[in-house]
Amino acid sequence: MKSVTIIGAGESGVGAALLAKKMGLDVFVSDFGIIADHYRNELIEFDIPFEEGGHDFEKVLVTEVVVKSPGVPEHAAVLRMLKEKGRKVISEIEFGSLFFSGLTIAVTGSNGKTTTSGLLYHILKTAGLNVALGGNYGRSYARILAEDSPEIMVLEISSFQLDDIETFRPEISILLNITPDHLDRYEYKMENYVNAKFRIAMNQKSSDHFIFNGDDPEIMHRMETFISPVHMIPVTTEKYAEGIPSKDGSGIFELSIKGRHNLFNAACTVEAARLVGLTESQIALGLKTFVNLPHRLESCGMINGVEFINDSKATNVDSVFYALDAMTRPVIWVAGGTDKGNDYSVLMPLVKEKVKALICLCVDSKKLIDSFGPIVSEIVVTQDVNQAVETGLRLAVPGDAVLLSPACASFDLFKNYMDRGDKFRKAVQELGQKVESLNH
Secondary structure, eight states, X not given: OOEEEEEOOSHHHHHHHHHHHHTTOEEEEEOSSOOOHHHHHHHHHTTOOEEOSSOOHHHHHSOSEEEEOTTSOTTOHHHHHHHHTTOEEEEHHHHHHTTOOSEEEEEEOSSSHHHHHHHHHHHHHHTTOOEEEEESSSSOHHHHHHHOOOSEEEEEOOHHHHTTOSSOOOSEEEEOOOOSOSGGGGTTOHHHHHHHHHGGGTXXXXXXXXXXXXXXXXXXXXXXXXXXXXXXXXXXTTTTTTOOBOTTSSOBOOOSSOSHHHHHHHHHHHHHHHHXXXXXXXXXXXXXXXXXXXXXXXXXXXXXXXEEEEOTTOOSHHHHHHHHHHOOSOEEEEEOSXXXXXXXXXXXXXXXXXXXXXXXXXXXXXXHHHHHTTTOSEEEEESOHHHXXXXXXXXOOTTOEEEEOOSSBSTTTSSSHHHHHHHHHHHHHHHHHHHHHHHO
């Protein structure tokens, strides 16, 4: 390979361009849209030619290999043209793997892959290993290889990133769960989405390990026809119902993260950490000291005995199910946003059991009210996050929790789920200060 064209100039695309430059390849970056300033500045700094605001097909065609950013849809005209001309199109994950000879651990799933990847990285890093974390999480795989020389890579990988791999082979792969998501990218066929997730293990050998959810119906159905020499490790909730036991006789591992779903995620990381060769005490230290990323069942503090929890990352029904299941306190539930065609029926038993009141923080609350009005005695509608927090405190009593777990995208009132979570946290902090001053 002597030349490469990168389609898309986001984190993955620019990371691939930096790696190509480092490896001495002729590289050209082409983006249909306008490149963000910080990425444009990087391309200029490293003298990497690029175009934006459209694709010059003649320039794009003069290349051996095309690297596609995961956000570029398969139906994009430039990709159709390249494939018609017989050009090789690969993902940034595939491109990065061509230049890495260390140990790769890859994590995918519809929910929980960011927490699981972060926890596994923390355990390995705390044990003193030379490990990097990237992929769909923070820095792109290619950027890490352009900037660092890790011996172990922990990669969070989406189905989009798996779509265009050919030889990418993690020594350890983890498949957490498969629930309907991004079906618009897969012809609205669940089978296609499931197959995309299983690509994480498609190149694994008998010396490799495939850790998967032994309770997930979609995974287990696909396992009936999945033929591979890889060593398979099913993880089930029944096996870890009472916690994750240490093998050195020291008892049950202490976890810093909440909920049965995170107990499962942690069990997967323990399996992987043991395969890497960590001791039980090293694993225990990592599990105990891990601090999850914001917006994932993040405790924002207590006000008058009421805990406020920011789970803004819960943008689909399954994530909310896990959040409600994790709650040990009566819940004032803050939900709503841009609906994704949600089917709320799976939440009904948990809402009946745990939710005292519902605060709809959104522009259009009709579907939430229609769904939960018959089973939640009090519903309040607002478009103001400060009012939502104040209402939560008013409706709660000491020992309750006010849980922001929206089940929806954030774009009706906020820039993204992070903006929504940040503003919720800020509102809690300001209300806490106000209440404290009144109490004194």
